[in-house]
Amino acid sequence: MTAPLGEFDLIARYFTRPPRRAVLGVGDDCALLAAPAPNERLAISSDMLVEGRHFFADADPEALGHKTLAVNLSDLAAIGAKPLAFTLAMALPEADARWLAGFSRGLLDLADRHDIELIGGDTTRGPRNLCVTVLGTVPQGLALLRSGARPGDDLWVSGTVGDARLALGHRLGEWALDAHDQTATLRRMDRPEPRIALGLALRGLAHAALDVSDGLLADLGHILRASAVGATVEADALPASEALRALTPSRRRLCQLAGGDDYELLFTAPATACRAVEAAAARAATPITRIGHIDVEPGLRLIDAQGRVLDNAYAGFDHFRPSSSPP
Structure with missing residues (x-):
């Protein structure tokens, strides 16, 4: 023995x-x-x-x-x-x-x-x-802080968002995924990839950044409060995997806007630096997508592809709220 x-x-x-x-x-x-x-x-x-x-x-x-x-x-x-x-x-x-x-x-x-x-x-x-x-x-002076967002900044996110929440929903019995989508999304939930190369490449370019752990809108709220600004988010511009694109719009938005565990980088950068930001992401071999912009007026506005305002009732994960849904 x-x-x-x-x-x-x-x-x-x-x-x-x-x-x-x-x-x-x-x-x-x-x-x-x-x-x-x-x-x-x-x-x-x-x-x-x-x-x-x-x-x-x-x-x-x-x-x-x-x-x-x-x-x-x-x-x-x-x-x-x-x-x-x-x-x-x-x-x-x-x-x-x-x-x-x-x-x-x-x-x-x-x-x-x-x-x-x-x-x-x-x-x-x-x-x-x-x-x-x-x-x-x-x-010194190059750390990407939550407090650095400025009105007029573009809002960007790396990779795709929502797959971890989609996988969790399958595990919890909220919906069923086929074998292919199970494999792809469960890997995103179980083996997230930290975006170290992108974070390093954005030094001196991005004004503010954080990682998406508790839900995109909830985490964006941290930037808005720390920077005393608002934001407009284009819900239909959020980068989605093939599995997410197969969902109904309401379920896709739930996963992408309120789902956590993505560990993608959400960041702001001057609109004039768009090409430099894209070049930095290419050097880091990390896809990025522009999903909105930072506003002077406080608050978070959610719009669809036609510019129509959407109801924002998407709550992120909270460790002390019983309704939060991780296992």
């Missing part, structure tokens, strides 16, 4: 690597990092994923490892920061070697792709709860 894994065996076997950039990595009371250059600022963000609230109990561990880091890398992308290091704190119901092998593989494969180093964290027994803190660097 295989001996049960202890806390320090678990850390050593699945999460310890020789430090690369860190002065001191996993295994001591603290990690040690060299201070950033004088003209750089340190960007720090934390996100927690809780079983039953952010992911299903039967989630594939490798996909979950990917997503646990991806949602945090997305925060670095949103501010235009280059990934540097991260910590991982976990509560686990048991030290399951098979689960840990898959989870660590998904986590560290994505870390390698973005050259970000695991430098420490914590483990304990309890309901499954995964918390990552990421650190990145951004040159």
